[in-house]
Amino acid sequence: MSKFLVRQAFAEAMDLHKQNRFDEAKELYNKILTVDNSEPNAHHLISLIFMAEGDFESSKMHIEKAIDKAPEQAVFHSNYGSLLHSMGEYQLAVNAIKKSLKIDKKLYQSHYSLGIIYSDMNQFEKAIASYTTAIELKNDAPEAHNNLANLFSNLDNSEAEYHYKKTVELVPNEIYPRLNMANYFIKIGRFSESIKCLNELIDMGLESKEVFNSLGVSHKGIEDSQTAKLMFGKALELDPNFLLAQKNLDSIE
Known part of the structure; x- marks a missing residue:
């Protein structure tokens, strides 16, 4: 494989990688490594795929080879630390x-x-x-x-x-930032503000069992038991096995 073809393979592999087409990307990275087993970027990138797949040992083998060949690459050490964190090796992760x-x-x-x-x-x-x-x-x-x-x-x-x-x-168009903020307002007793955040999510079509449950808690906080029961009921309609909503509903019935 010529240098031009290697560059072409890299470009294609990275494109597949971004599309989460991991098997196809790995195949190309392995082809590159067959030509040049000391290629640090190929070792690094295939390591990221193995990490995403939960194959930590294979990921570790490749990232360590990448670092051995190019120890001056900060991002290699950074991703090695992320891998070690995933493996539960917290202090080693910090060191990396x-x-x-x-x-x-x-x-x-x-x-x-x-x-x-x-x-x-x-x-x-x-x-x-x-x-x-x-x-x-x-x-x-x-x-x-x-x-x-x-x-x-x-x-x-x-x-x-x-x-x-x-x-x-x-x-602004994702559910969890507003939901997290609403739950923070619930925690500090600012129920009207949590209701506002949660209703914004519903208006955006981003309702979920967690949103309705938090609305129930918020309405219970302002002593609006009827609306609270309705919200807990909506949460249970979405997931009849949502134990937290059931427990909250039982607490006001």
């Missing part, structure tokens, strides 16, 4: 991602990943610092605002509200 930041201290995905890992390690101050840095680097990243909002909410920190609102602003 810190290596990536020594190479490129402005790599957004590394700061974001550290936020996730530190949260899982219950090192919340470090998680906040990591998400904050990620947002400073990429203020239009809804996933970072959402995760930081959830973290602040769990810590009863009022800064959660700003980041929930920012998430909704960035992805």
Whole structure:
């Protein structure tokens, strides 16, 4: 395979990869590696597919080969850290991602990943610092605002509200940013505001059993038992086995 054909194969494989056509992409990456087994980008990219498929050992083998051949690539170390996190090796994951930041201290995905890992390690101050840095680097990243909002909410920190609102602003047509914000308002007793958020979702055609259940909780919070029962009933219409909605309904009957 000539260098031109290798470049062509890479382009096709990456396109298939983006389309989640993993088997076809892997076949092309393997062809490239048959020609040049030391090609770090092919090892890196096929590693990402194995990680997405849950084949962590194969993913680990390839990402380690990629790092061995190109240790100066920050993103390789960053994705290695994400893999180690998926394998439950939290401290090793942190170490790998810190290596990536020594190479490129402005790599957004590394700061974001550290936020996730530190949260899982219950090192919340470090998680906040990591998400904050990620947002400073990429203020239009809804996933970072959402995760930081959830973290602040769990810590009863009022800064959660700003980041929930920012998430909704960035992805206004998705269900979970508004639902998360509504549940935060429920948590702090601002039921009228949670009802407003949830009704916006229904108006957008984004109703779900969780939306109706949260509406029920909100109406119960303002002592509107009739509407609360109606909302819990709608949640159960969508999923008769939704135990939380059933429990909430039973609590007012």
